[in-house]
């Protein structure tokens with residue numbers, strides 16, 4: 001067995017934060033006492049190095065005697081880059097070059113809450129937006145404290161000091177941040193600090209290299225499945241295959257008879273085998289023949305389709321948008337276009353399977369896991385094992401993908417229960433089939449549009465009926481207002497286009513036993529497709545070029561129009577595509593940013609599709625690290641395309657049929673077309689998000705291109721179910 | 728049945744006692760603590776677990792550890808020089824940001840290094856084909872291709888390497 005510990009330590013401890021600090025006064029500069037050394041961590045993970053001598057300047061920042069700067073962040077790193085972009089923002093104000101900067105994940109503490117959610121959550125494309133000002137203030141505040149320390153030391157006026165490259169200087173003096181850090185930590189944090197004007201930024205807005213690539217390219221980065229805690233057992237899990245079923249009984253003997261197996265743990269709806277290696281645990285699990293009972297056995301694809309269709313036809317519905325008289329206006333329309341769209345349940349398919357390591361004791365619990373929701377996890381674990389949230393310590397590892405799936409707590413609770421039962425630390429890792437079959441899926445959804453067009457083919461009456469299972473019902477019930485789940489209709493109700501004054505959007509909340517949750521871009525993921533595919537059909541009905549049609553519906557000065565034009569320009573829209581090639585374009589706003597994408601395809605006689613090129617443009621108002629934004633736009637495009645091409649799980653007897661990558665395909669290298677990404681970051685709009693906005697336009701752009709190529713309407717996803725294959 | 732296996736892993740002689748059905752991926756990760764080798768599917772479909780056995784890339788989730796008895800194994804942890812100097816392929820992935828969450832990266836890098844053995848001058852097309860069995864759920868793949876291209880070139884020039 002291994003003897004080395006691989007436990008990333010969240011280098012700042014709760015005890016350290018609270019010790020002597022009195023009440024936790026949460027401002028930009030959390031007062032910390034016992035500074036030098038008191039917060040040093042034991043057992044640093046390989047990535048998050050600190051030194052015993054490091055001085056904690058404020059909650060977000062520690063400076064080592066060698067001048068190295070560690071930025072502490074509560075935003076989880078799942079590839080989207082906050083552990084580079086946020087330190088970059090801090091370093092801008094601090095005045096230190098990025099090659100001296102590293103990062104550490106924070107403990108669970110209100111100081112590290114996402115300022116937009118009031119909890120430690122990484123989601124909603126908010127990481128940089130949430131912490132941007134806080135980070136800059138932390139950097140500026142630390143800079144002033146360093147200056148104050150230098151001024152005191154040299155007996156000079158702080159205003160005369162120069163700060164550059166991690167050094168403070170005066171006519172005859174010079175000292176590095178490292179030399180001053182200890183004294184700076186004793187200085188009063190300034191009440192208010194002036195932040196640089198955007199025009200003076202030298203780091204923000206530049207392609208700073210990611211801080212996490214070295215650890216990731218060398219195998220040193222600790223992901224959830226890599227955690228090693230001394231004396232831990234490895235757990236594999238089998239969950240009730242039918243949604244809603246529970247465990248009736250299981251004979252554990254075939255498993256416990258196996259060498260290396262320590263224990264079988266029964267949960268209400270799952271069995272876990274604990275063993276000395278994961279493979280042993282999984283093999284033992286396969287020897288068991290559990291009896292499950294109940295659950296939604298009558299649930300299958302046909303039922304989902306029927307229930308959603310009934311919702312479209314239901315007499316009663318909640319009103320999401322009610323403006324003017326849509327029915328009245330429809331009766332005067334020159335032409336009416338009706339179309340019903342549908343989208344399937346989608347699994348997240350993070351590359352790293354669900355996992356958590358837990359060590360639950362009588363009076364405390366410690367978890368090491370890849371999570372997007374530290375606060376929720378601490379609370380849920382505390383409740384499940386009978387502790388208080390403050391008795392639960394969470395160490396956030398790197399996340400091998402998140403996409404919303406790791407905002408859930410199921411895997412953390414299972415690991416905690418296993419550890420409680422075993423009285424030892426347990427690392428739980430799901431198999432890929434468990435991951436595919438027990439997700440909180442992007443809801444399946446259907447929308448029926450009825451749109452009246454005037455003589456010029458422009459919409460003059462707009463009706464839509466949405467039937468989509470509710471995410472809020474389970475997760476955030478208070479968000480449901482007058483029967484409308486905002487996540488079910490977001491992306492359909494907004495008014496970026498000059499839509500008719502007479503508009504009605506109604507919503508029916510169906511009851512289906514499939515668990516649903518946040519999936520990259522949430523409701524926008526399907527509604528962006530529905531909305532933009534419909535606009536594209538209307539363009540055809542009006543006999544207009546789809547780009548021109550959209551431009552006609554967008555005000556001259558609209559940001560949407562500018563983004564759309566940029567995406568069109570990047571793919572060369574003004575020139576007709578080569579013989580046999582076809583293009584589609586779409587634009588959609590979500591999470592405060594506007595994204596447009598265009599795709600060029602060809603389709604052969606067997607409906608085999610080749611993606612030739614793509615363009616993606618985003619207006620996020622402020623671009624902290626353009627390189628990361630380009631990466632995220634490509635990433636979001638691929639995520640959306642994968643879903644459009646291959647996505648969707650199918651149901652039979654209340655069970656998901658797919659299990660592994662042999663049945664559920666994803667975009668591979670050979671599918672990927674060249675992409676030109678453009679970023680618009682100007683004007684004075686608020687900073688937009690970046691992790692998700694690139695996903696919604698992918699499907700409608702691809703579908704529009706295929707519709708043009710084949711001349712057939714495509715109103716349902718995935719495309720493989722519509723007879724397309726991808727070479 | 729327990730077996731005692733001898734392997735050279737990342738240049739070191741290692742002796743492990745494991746069950747006869749133990750997987751190489753599990754032995755590397757659990758018994759030897761080399762967690763840089765990742766597991767994403769257990770069924771040879773994602774490529775995250777790729778390592779080199781006697782110089783050839785292998786998906787370690789589909790190989791029994793017993794089959795590697797006496798073999799020389801390199802994992803992502805053994806690619807860089809002992810002084811920490813990155814292997815040109817690692818340096819290229821870092822330089823071109825050929826990763827986002829980074830979970831697929833060890834497998835991508837190990838596969839790409841093996842491409843140099845088979846096709847040192849691989850075209851972009853050949854790189855795409857070679858990495859067909861490596862899934863990435865985060866990137867747009869392009870930076871991976873760029874990284875592999877650079878890595879292959881730098882491997883040939885015999886080590887334009889990035890010192891760390």
Ligand code: FES
Pocket residue numbers: 765766767768769770771772773774775776777786787788789
């Ligand atoms: S874990 Fe081996 S190929 Fe996926």
Ligand code: FES
Pocket residue numbers: 079351400401826827828829830831832862863864865866
């Ligand atoms: S970088 Fe996340 S799976 Fe490839």
